[in-house]
Amino acid sequence: MRTGKAAIALDLPLPTALAQGKQQGAYAALRDAILDKRLAAGSRLPSTRTLAERWQLSRGTLELVFERLRDEGYVNRVAGSGTRVCAVVPDAFIAAGSEPAAAPACQPLSAPGTASGASVQVGVPFVARLADPALFPLKAWSQALAKALATAPAALLSSPDAAGLPALREQIADYLRRYRGIRCTAQDLIVTSGIRQCIDLLARSVIRPGDKACVEDPGYRTARSLFARAGAQVVAVPVTAEGIDAQALERHLDARLACVTPAHQSPLGVTLSVSRRLMLLDWATRADAWIVEDDYDSEFNYNNAPLPALKALDHGDRVIYCGSFNKTLFAGLRVGFMLVPASLRAPLLATLQGTGGAVGVTEQLGLAEYLANGSFVRYLRQARQAYQQRRDLLLACLAEHAPGRYEVSGQQAGLHFVLWLPTGADEQDFCQRAADQGLQLQPIGSFCQQVQLRPAVMIGFTALSDAQLRFAGRKLAALLYEVS
Structure with a gap:
């Protein structure tokens, strides 16, 4: 029995x-x-x-x-x-059901806010945290763009929808339903130039002077800067091996929002556990706060299919999901999107129109066709395989030439991993000596606000050739051996 x-x-x-x-x-x-x-x-x-x-x-x-x-x-x-x-599933998650929770009020702001991120470049070891443009099928893209333009009505070229081309939003919504586990419609989406613009729009439209904005520590410096420029009190919340510390968030039930990178934490590369995801959603409901989900490189998961998004668990409509094609296709595309709760749609669109930041209609037309004909999913499979091979090549090179001199984490997904240096190493000195060898490294300490971590550096590998990976990998291994 x-x-x-x-x-x-x-x-x-x-x-x-x-x-x-x-x-x-x-x-x-x-x-x-x-x-x-x-x-x-x-x-x-x-x-x-x-x-x-x-x-x-x-x-x-x-x-x-x-x-x-x-x-x-x-x-x-x-x-x-x-x-x-x-x-561990909080009781409040069950009680949330399918009814949207009361949304926090929002007031449009006009304060400007821009920030520049770290410079990443194709072919430069090891800041190459970009989609490799050499992998992008220009012929397929050209055909999609030509077909879309040939069939587009003239009126569409002069009177585009402020939220983005409806056909593109339909394709993005279909992709999110199929591959990210998110229940959504085209009406829920706003097309942007990328995740940076998503965060900028939120900072301008949702943050009021003096509001608390919680960010990961270490974390995405641009988000921190944009919220600060909008007048927010930026609060650093530590990141652990399971992602953002949900218990630490309990001290900030008066926060306006929390910005997180659940799939592949930036920069540590850890994945936010399911228990932490549910605790985070529970916190947002009790705090009457928003969660900004920065899903910048989840498509590149090398162990299995990408994890469902945090938004897929969001019964209370608290999560603002931000994605970008600039990381998956090519950096110069400048097309991203945000999935927003209904109460935020009007103020965000007002800010978008007021700042003149709408994405060009031709790019949207081409991308809509590229998604519709299946080219995007096919390209992702090919790029994922290529990036996994490059990651494996670099890891094998380090294992061969510097065994026992380092540890890695975050290598299961994304466009970078973290290389933890030998005990006692000085991050800044290591990065300077690497620069003398033609290697550009970013110390993890530069992403920290309050936390202090072991010495480590970010390693970008996706936009490097096999020859560059072998050559630069041996240089990096030699530097690891020089650390006392």
């Missing part, structure tokens, strides 16, 4: 998500059971063999589902102990 929480999983019917595939259906059934607390923290899941018999699926499919749940932080898998739920 089956008893306990494991029996609940056996009685779960396969959902209609099976239409999306057996693996996705089984994943959705177990994930939703965890989020709904039908499978509570600490409860044990049945074996893949037992569940495969119950659901008439192959064990291989269930193994992939269990591995995905583990990678996303829902379960732990321990030999001899089975698979147990480890995600």
Whole structure:
């Protein structure tokens, strides 16, 4: 006789998500059971063999589902102990249901705010945290652009929608539903020139002088600067191995918003755990605050499919999701987007129109066609494979020429990883000696406000050739050996 929480999983019917595939259906059934607390923290899941018999699926499919749940932080898998739920789901998350929570009031501001980020360049070791333009299929892009322009009505060229081309917003919404797990429509989207403009618009439209804006520490310096220029009191919240410290946020229930990078934290590269994601959403509801989700490079996950976005768990409509094609396609494209709650749409559009920052219609037309004909998803697969090979090549080079002299983290995804230097190393001195060798490194300390971390540097690898990676990798390894 089956008893306990494991029996609940056996009685779960396969959902209609099976239409999306057996693996996705089984994943959705177990994930939703965890989020709904039908499978509570600490409860044990049945074996893949037992569940495969119950659901008439192959064990291989269930193994992939269990591995995905583990990678996303829902379960732990321990030999001899089975698979147990480890995600802690706040009661408020269940109570939120599907009704939007009361939205914090917003007042449009006109204060200017711009900031410049660190310079990243193609072919420069190791600040090459860019999509490699050499990989971009210009022929496919040209064809998409030509087709879109040939069929576009003349009126569209002179009277574009302030929120962005409807056809492009439809394609972005479809992509987010399919690949990021976000329930949204084209009406929820505003097209921007990139994530920096998204944050600038929020700083101008949502922040009032004196408001608290919580940012990650270490974190994205441009966001910190933009919020400060809008008159915000910028609060640094530490980042741990699970992402932003949700408990530290409890001291700031009077904050206006929190800006986070859940998929691949900038700069440390850690992934925000499911428990932390739910705690963060719970905090936003109780604090009557917004969460800005900066999803700058989630498409490049090298261990498995990209994790669902934080926005995918957002029942209270608290998350403002920001994405960009500049990181995935090429830096000069200058097209991004933000997924905004309904109460913010009008003030954000007013600020966008007032600052004249709308994206050109021709770029939007070309991108809409590029997404519609499947070229974007095909390109992502190719680029992801190329970047993974480059990452592996560099890691192998370091392992061969400087074994035991360093540690790495954040290498599971994104356009960079973190290289932790030997104990006692001086970041600034190491970066200067690297510069003398033609290597450009950014010390992790330059991203910190209050926290003090071990000496480390960021390593960008995506826009470097194999030859550059080998040559620069050996130089970097030699420098590691010189550290006393």
